[in-house]
Amino acid sequence: MKAIESMRSSVQIGSWAAVCLLAAGFNASASFAADAESVLLPQDVPHYRVGDNWTYLWSDLLSGQSKTITQTVTSVHADGSASLLIAPGGGRVELTPEANVIPNGADQHACGIALHFPLRTGAHYEADCQAVGAAGATVLRRAQCEVEEVETIKTRAGSFSAIRIRMTGVWSPQSGAGGGPMTETLWYAPSVKRVVREEFQGRMAGKGVPATTAMELAHYAVKP
Template sequence: MSANAASFISTARALAAVALLSATASTAIAADAASLPAPVAQPAPPLAEAQAPAFAVGEAWTFSYENALEPAKNATYAQSVSSVAADGSPTLNGGAAALDASGNLVKNASGSYQPSDGKLQFPLFVGKSWSASYVYRAGSWAARGEREAKVVAVERVETSAGAFDAFKVEQVVSWSGTEGNRGQGVTRETDWYAPSVGRIVRMEYVDQAAHAASTTTRVELAKFSAPQ
């Protein structure tokens, strides 16, 4: 065998050995990778703070209303944004209802609040508390309300419209009639505000008027649609 032939055979054997080692290494790496657990999706970070919602024409919400004392009043009602003022406050259902820029109720078919019902005050974060005063008018009756509210937690809340990450707000309202059939009482309320839809998605409250039976009311989001 010539020196050139011997050199060629030696080189070929060396290259074959390298190829075998590379294949073996690749196989081992692939086996190790296959044995590793699949990556786990990380949960979204919890809500830390919510700014005031940005309402848009065409947004729509449907709510279910249940009153334990007067079930004949149980119903669903829909709200859609007809226009948005320069300060961000929306008009709903062609002017039949209105919210302030924070989503607090100013008026609906039942009555009006001056300046608003004050249920929300932004930014929201756990530990925040606030006070709000308002006058509510319904026909010939009027009452003054004094609200104390506090954000106590962030919770995942289930509704007919789905599950939402929400700020849980506990509230107490002391109210007293100032006109008409006066009366007075205390309302204890828990609200869950979901930033993803810009509204309170669940509301539970017990209204206790003096010398009368308490009444429990629940309001829950049943449907939400964004502008098209």
Template sequence: MKTPVASLYLSMFPRRFCNAAILLGCLTTAAMAQETTGTPVADAPVYRVGDRWTVMYGKTAIAETVVSVTAEQTTITESKNGGAPYEAVFDSQGCLTRSGNTTYEPSLGSLSFPMMVGKSWDSHWVVRNSSGSHENDAHVRVEAFERIEVSAGSFDAFKIAMRGISVWTQTGLSQAPWAATYWYAPDVKRVVRSEFSQIHWGGSADFEVSAFSLAP
């Protein structure tokens, strides 16, 4: 709304970047409410067929289009630099469950609604594809509601911090900690910027939304 969305998926990046899928996997809703205290609250995802985003990972452009919406899931097509499209699927919370032939079981868990500053949760998922599988655990916290400037414009957004660890049991690599910070803008229905790093490997996979068009 899931990094990109996005995408930052195993099929598109070296394995050390696989967890960055969290960020593009962050599709979300444009609906906002106000609590009696005035604290902003974001409702659960609402998408329409034809919603579009362009996400930039450096010089790599990912074009995303919503093609199907049900009560249980949202399906989008994604294309890297104009290449062959593939499908990505998100659950009712806007969390990634599948990208191409890679699954995230039960989902990335990078979003939780209703969203508000101070909310936190834990997430566990397993990534599976033709190369094998690995497990992930993360703690997520909504830290602030602030203005952020990206290529697509300036937006009010929730700043979310996610800290986790990936565990491989098949390749001899036991544990790899990582950290992500991302901003979800309700008016754009997704994360508009993310910063991701593998702590030990020194890898990163940042992105931001460069353009978007929402269906009426």
């Protein structure tokens, strides 16, 4: 009987020790996550350097189409914005001080403008913008943005500690019928100075299969 009681005590102690170890591991993970978030948030605007470059892979999950785009900083302006050279094609766009890409000569309402610094956990702001669709029609977007948390995101360029921003709203053509709900999630990595992954879904009047696109970083080279 004493042997059985001793065995039960050993099992209970072993189980308690396992629980303690698991709890310690959880606390350590939670502490690490909290430390990572405290390092990244709040986050101020990035500083670009001539020669900074980013290569993205864009893909359309419905059609299976994809393309690779490289953006290289050719000049940095006094307000902190930068000019980007696009390859292939040799086109040019502007990178705002808040890491948003807009067409040359466009105002701040050009897509995308999902980032608004300083980035703080729980921050809410509105993003109104317009974009030109594949058929040449102008599409208007209005979304509510929320800075959610810091998490590790894996991309073709590697894994990054990134700040997740969630967008929910609606899109509509500038003229004619159509439009519907949209959601978009972005992961901004301060070490890269840019969004490293972006996922978009939009539905026509909330019906049918959603148009789904994704863009992720495939390669980058930036200066401090």
